[in-house]
């Protein structure tokens with residue numbers, strides 16, 4: 580996997596992109612980097628990373644990825660952040676049978692003890 584292109588679509592290798600975030604070697608420096616790492620974690624069904632990067636106020640008790648769709652592509656439309664909070668507007672494409680579907684969301688992130696965490700998302 581490590582020499583493969585990263586699932587987040589950055590055109591970098593997984594080992595130079597989301598992998599060090601997934602294995603805890605690095606913390607994302609921006610909310611966009613966290614958004615990308617969380618998308619990659621969905622692609623790879625890495626529920627540990629998803630739970631670990633979820634704000635404790637809003638994280639689910641447990642995460643069932645058994646009906647995780649067949650993710651195809653992430654498109655980050657915009658992102659903004661200050662020192663405490665950030666937002667990412669993105670589209671994530673997935674295959675549903677022979678159709679290509681799109682999830683469009685504004686995600687909110689908060690910094691807790693120096694770490695960015697996913698708080699919530701508004702699906703459009």
Ligand SMILES: [Zn+2]
Nearest residue numbers: 585587596597
């Ligand atoms: Zn990546």
